[in-house]
Amino acid sequence: MAVVTEQAGPAPGSSPEPVPTPAELLARARELAPLLVRRQAETEQRTYYAPDVHEAFREAGFYRMLVPRRYGGYETDIGTFLAVVTELTRACPSTGWMYCLGATHAVAVATLFGEAAQARFFADGDFVCPATIVPSGTAHRRPDGRWTVTGTWNYCSGAPYATHFLGHALAEPDDGGPPRPVLFVAPRDQWRRLDDWGGQLGLRGSGSHSITVDADLPAEFVLPDTHLSEVDVTLGTPGRALHGNPQYGGGPISFMVLEVAALSVGMAYGALDVYAELMRSRRTVFPPVVGRTEDPDYQLWYGEATGMIATAEAALRDAVRQWHELCAAGPEAFTREQDLRLATICRQVIRLCWQAVERHLFPTAGSSAVRHGERLERIWRDMSMLHTHAGFAVFLPTRATREYTRAHFAVG
Template identity: 55%
Template structure:
């Protein structure tokens, strides 16, 4: 990948399209999404989106949305990234999943790592970095850094990645439990395993495992005691000091969780698109035989589903507004981070109920055969619920922590009733 060298008058690198707007990149995502609908089968069979799609995303600036401007990125807002994710998911959930969990960690890296690391990580401008929350392996201390071994599963975005962000364990003192360390490693120090595609859904999301063997991680690429999924930024961030933009001083935790809400909105909207076609093209089964669009029952089904998806979209839009406001005024606190994250969980629930309770069961058996658009979306949304962030963290850990904070209860966060 070519390193960005063009600079502006302030010494910072210039992105490929200096005048690109947030509105235009969202519109580009919608145009790309329209071409992905008919390619979902091949994406599933391959296990990840095609090289031509990758090149289109690359040329369109999508991997630079959250990269700081000083490195040739666009430094667009979190809301813009999430709108792009929803637009892509409307056309192909697998593509959107693979894209966001590769591109979004530019925000995490630009927020949490220091200047020396960022100068190196963002040297090429484009940044594609899958990340996993579950720790693996045990790091060994080495001169000026660490040696890391491990297999890291569900590394969504790995096929075209430039880096990887992971979690590993550090041995504790005698009698003490191990601590965790977050680290980043360049692409040439790990390999992708051929172990993705047998899942129920999201078969084309590029969520392969990656294997790291004795990779050397310099100290400035490692954050001891940091957990990606639980990290709070209430005391400030290196990225805010470096870039002077509150984008890199807002909640990292909430942004990680916003992705599942943005994906769900896009998937459910795609399901509604498919159902709309059935409304126009299919007739009712029982008399009076009319087009479904003319039948009061199908009108009710459609309207109810549309309303739930619209409510989810509105909630997603508002929580992104909340994130922007708290980042801008520096009012982020742990309870605010958690509550915003839980709104994303409710977005997922609304979208899932629209698809699983209304659209899928009333579409008709021929519309949910293997390979049909609605069938694929149902599988993809079912698989979304197996993500640990959705099924475990947001459903249990985050909700309890929020209550503990509000009631000043110092309970063991790992306790289960």
């Protein structure tokens, strides 16, 4: 699913190895896939992927993919990053989810924060930064300009191996009005992870633990009056100017939803892989008893699901292409309308993937294939859990869709 685009002159920097090509990164993900498949139950039991898997990801350079080159990263295009995410998720949804939502926020940080902050955030090259968009806790600006941020944030996917945390807190404005959100990044030594994940329906191995922050942060680590879902990039961003790469100037809403669309495609392909194995190994129940590959009904169900998932993947690839083209066209091109339009495409990608599994693969696989611990049963739970996320169950089909239409027709 790699979409390779020309990058506009990244700032000078060095990586620990020659920057891998998209093909090399995808090959590394595919090489690790069988290991991830075998260890899905273990990952769920632990509630996050194993330390040796984390080390394999680190050696593969996966935590540097979206880090700017001036800080030792690869500055990989997002199409390649999402293709790697899809491959990892195809093997193990929990692992793909945890990796994606830890590594992906390098883009947000490199886009929105200034040079002084980025130099400190990316100092080690590898960057794992879970994030939440729901404001929690409090932020207080002290007379010396530093910030005190305290509170607990739930659903911080990627927390076990995180180097930082990106969150929103509420701050009392100087004019005495209602509390306003601030966006902040807290280094690992400023927070602790709670042991509160693993009892959910699905994505039990996604490392989506809560984080408790008690932080003393310098001014450059906090962006007042900022919410990630409402950032206006049409006037330019610090990252676009700093790195000379339009990728660090794109719409934040669409990028967040592109991630989940890639995760959905990976999960659906994983279900299709299981179904294909069952097609080859199982026979029909009712006469004439033949192998499933020879049965017209199974041929129909497999073909229908394949078409739906492939269509979803094609839509995702084109949404990535459009995202890059909007970035390259200049800051003024990536309006709120365009950001939301791409988000609505991603919603349809997620919907198609779910329908392929829910309508065709899961109900016809057979009850023995969906017993507890079976791979298809796990994927079903994981996809169901995805649909409980407020951003995709509530925000996308309601507020985002209405807001796009209002923006398109210039309705207040």
